[in-house]
Amino acid sequence: MTNPAGTPSTHSKPAGLALGFLTGGVVGASLTAFIGGCVVGRVPLIVTGLVLPAVHGLACFLGTLPRRARRAALAPRTALARIEALEATPGDTSDVAVRFELSVVPDDAPAFRVEMRQHVNKVELPGYRQRGVVVVVEYPPDRPWKTRIVERPTPRWEERAAGAEVDPVPGPVLKQETPSGCAGGLLTLVGLLLGVAAVLLLFRADLFDSDGGGSGGREPSVPAPSVSSSWSTSITVTSATGTVTLDSGQSMLDRGQLRRSVESLTRSADTRRALGVVVQERMLTVVFSPTGVRDAGFDPRSLPYDRVPGLVEEAGNLPGVGTPRSWRLVASGVRGSLTLRVVVTGSGGTGTLETDGRGTVLRRGGG
Structure with a gap:
């Protein structure tokens, strides 16, 4: 063929x-x-x-x-086609997906057989069910496997389809590109x-060079000042980030722990603003705004500390999460408008909450 x-x-x-x-x-x-x-x-x-x-x-x-x-630039080609087979996919919407197998017979080109899929309204579906029904189709001349049935043809083509008889076209079936x-x-x-x-x-x-110098080099880790005898941690600060790491057995969800960790990185009188804050079970990372840029970012001390444990618990209880295994909070606000994203990963999937700067939930997602 x-x-x-x-x-x-x-x-x-x-x-x-x-x-x-x-x-x-x-x-x-x-x-x-x-x-x-x-x-x-x-x-x-x-x-x-x-x-x-x-x-x-x-x-x-x-x-x-x-x-x-x-x-x-290529105008679509219009032709008559005979329905050889069709298979509808059940659905709850008014339009259902239907797989058609057509014999297409153009006026000025060789005929061909094609398989295509198209959504059809349930009301109009009975008109296509009988094998041998002739319909009007359009397709790009260089991609005939993109054939589509014209649901509202012009009166001339509608009249041709009503009185036409199209013979089946033998040979291989063209399919959409895979x-x-x-x-x-x-x-x-x-x-x-x-x-x-x-x-x-x-x-x-x-x-990997933790000893590198220059403005981007890391400063040595220093022990954090103890706020209480139960807080044992370390602080690492660079020109662009600050990190607080808790010892085993401690959590950023402990009462007052996240607030103390943030304040340990923002003790200077001229507090630097942050582009982002990432909080995990035992680690806090603050990405500071570039030096000299005043308006970019947000005050990391403005996090809704008291809402974080509840948000993590709520994300872990979303459908499909299962038993929570890890969690992460990402706060961002390049232009000063603070948004939070809480992600809890469990045995069954992931639960996500998106909130504003006050911890008010805007969107939920799970599964």
Whole structure:
């Protein structure tokens, strides 16, 4: 059988595989750079993690412009088609997904057989059920597997379909383009791992040299002043971050513990503002605003301390979480408006709460 565009071409598969590999590399590199930069307080790493995905997305958009322009310039072709088989998927909505197998007979091109899926209103579905029904379809000339049934054809085509008889078309069935499968997934994973490895290699001095000097070097850990005999912890401060680590057996959810930990990092008279705060069971990390920038960020002392234990408990009780195993609170406010995100991971899934700066819950998610 010969058809107007042939079967789905395979020449684009190498390009698709390459794009999947590149996308995996960008995802791995950007996540590693951003998280690593926040942990060690390196602004170039944070910027790299934010800029890299944007550059990749812009490049993909610009790279596909010519192909999308060529496709947009092709007018869709209209033809008559015979329904050979159909299968509807049950659903609660008024429109149901239906798999059609059609014999398409264009006026000025060879006929072909195609399988496609389209949503049809339940009221109109009986009109398609009888085998051999002739309908009007449209499809791009270069991608016949994207055939769609025209629900409201013009009067001329509607009259043609009413009196036409279309014979079944033998031969293979065209189907919509399918993902590249295991090879594509494997290449994406390889790209992701190579992206992670590239960042770790290129920025190994920043990520692993804890003795480095300069404005970004770490200051030595110093014991925190004891507020009570039960608080045993350490504080690590850099030019961009401050970290409080509790000893085993203690928790940031203990009464007053989170407040004391934040205040231990904000004792100076000219308190620095923060871009983000990350709280875990025994660790607090504050990412400070760059020196000299006054308006960016929020006051880390403004966290709703008393609400945090209740928010963690509420997130852990969301449906599908199961037995809670770990929790994390992320506070952010680059422009001064504080928002909180509480994530609890359990044996059955993850529960998430998003709140405003006062701890009022705005959104819930679980599963």
